[in-house]
Amino acid sequence: MSPIVEVNRLTKRYGSFTALNQVSFSLEEGKIYGLLGRNGAGKTTVMHLLTAQLMATEGTVKVFGEHPYENRNVLDRICFIKESQKYPDTFRVKDIISTAASLFPNWDNDYAASLLQQFQLPLDRRFKKLSKGMSSSVGIIIGLASRAPLTIFDEPYLGLDVVARSMFYDLLIEDYGSHPRTIILSTHLIDEISPMLEHVILIDRGEIKINEEAERLRDKGYSVSGPAGKVDVFTAGKQVLSRSALGGYATAVVLGGSPSERYSAAEQGLEVKPVSLQELIVHMTKMNRPAHEQGGIK
Numbered sequence: 273m274s275p276i277v278e279v280n281r282l283t284k285r286y287g288s289f290t291a292l293n294q295v296s297f298s299l300e301e302g303k304i305y306g307l308l309g310r311n312g313a314g315k316t317t318v319m320h321l322l323t324a325q326l327m328a329t330e331g332t333v334k335v336f337g338e339h340p341y342e343n344r345n346v347l348d349r350i351c352f353i354k355e356s357q358k359y360p361d362t363f364r365v366k367d368i369i370s371t372a373a374s375l376f377p378n379w380d381n382d383y384a385a386s387l388l389q390q391f392q393l394p395l396d397r398r399f400k401k402l403s404k405g406m407s408s409s410v411g412i413i414i415g416l417a418s419r420a421p422l423t424i425f426d427e428p429y430l431g432l433d434v435v436a437r438s439m440f441y442d443l444l445i446e447d448y449g450s451h452p453r454t455i456i457l458s459t460h461l462i463d464e465i466s467p468m469l470e471h472v473i474l475i476d477r478g479e480i481k482i483n484e485e486a487e488r489l490r491d492k493g494y495s496v497s498g499p500a501g502k503v504d505v506f507t508a509g510k511q512v513l514s515r516s517a518l519g520g521y522a523t524a525v526v527l528g529g530s531p532s533e534r535y536s537a538a539e540q541g542l543e544v545k546p547v548s549l550q551e552l553i554v555h556m557t558k559m560n561r562p563a564h565e566q567g568g569i570k
């Protein structure tokens with residue numbers, strides 16, 4: 273299957289500042305990608321380059337096999353939902369929805385109507401009078417009902433409460449199941465979205481640090497807990513991403529480890545657990561930083 277996004281040695285400079293440095297990756301059809309990274313890492317810059325809202329300084333971007341700039345054939349197949357989307361002051365919810373319906377070739381009116389009900393959005397209310405969470409719901413509804421072959425959600429849930437966020441995740445998975453497409457989720461709430469992710473791209477300071485299937489990434493590490501002495505003996509000579517201790521009890525996150533290595537930890541009476549994607553990403557990002565910066569990564 274040929275990739276629907278191909279990015280090759282992409283560099284973006286703002287004046288003398290390099291926001292993206294020689295980034296290359298490709299995205300396949302029908303997968304959910306997590307585009308992750310710390311504040312200022314370069315995620316939005318990537319998304320703006322994919323959606324032709326920015327010009328690259330160097331390198332190439334191809335979406336659906338073509339350059340996206342001023343290319344309706346490409347742009348009609350992309351739905352980009354970002355936080356704090358602006359609309360004309362006079363626009364009511366129903367105006368935004370009907371505009372979206374006219375923009376996206378795969379738009380599903382019945383589905384949009386059902387989503388409007390589920391998110392309890394007042395059709396006649398002006399967009400600027402909506403609460404933060406309600407404004408985010410409008411974006412989410414457009415992103416879902418557009419059924420665009422490439423749908424990008426950039427922190428789409430500013431102000432959305434946990435119930436509405438969980439509703440969004442459930443709806444996304446359900447609709448993706450019946451209408452597969454390529455979805456990019458960019459967020460800092462890694463733990464919340466990680467069950468949905470099939471592939472993770474982690475950007476750090478304008479460079480790609482991880483580009484890996486989520487399953488393989490999850491397998492990259494594990495944690496062992498138990499009496500501190502036993503944990504230290506077991507982890508000696510292994511690549512330990514972190515170690516914490518409380519009283520005589522310690523937990524270490526270990527990188528790598530075959531099933532037999534994990535089995536042997538359990539045999540030694542240690543508790544072995546998988547590491548969450550978020551933990552792994554935080555630790556792996558720290559590893560790439562100089563020692564004096566490693567304390568500051570959240």
Ligand SMILES: Nc1ncnc2c1ncn2[C@@H]1O[C@H](COP(=O)(O)OP(=O)(O)OP(=O)(O)O)[C@@H](O)[C@H]1O
Nearest residue numbers: 286289290291309310311312313314315316317318
């Ligand atoms: N127009 C601009 N002029 C100058 N610098 C910019 C501009 N846009 C972005 N940057 C810088 O480029 C870097 C990457 O920004 P970008 O918005 O892509 O990060 P991000 O990963 O999306 O961050 P966040 O998670 O905080 O939204 C940051 O250091 C940012 O300050």
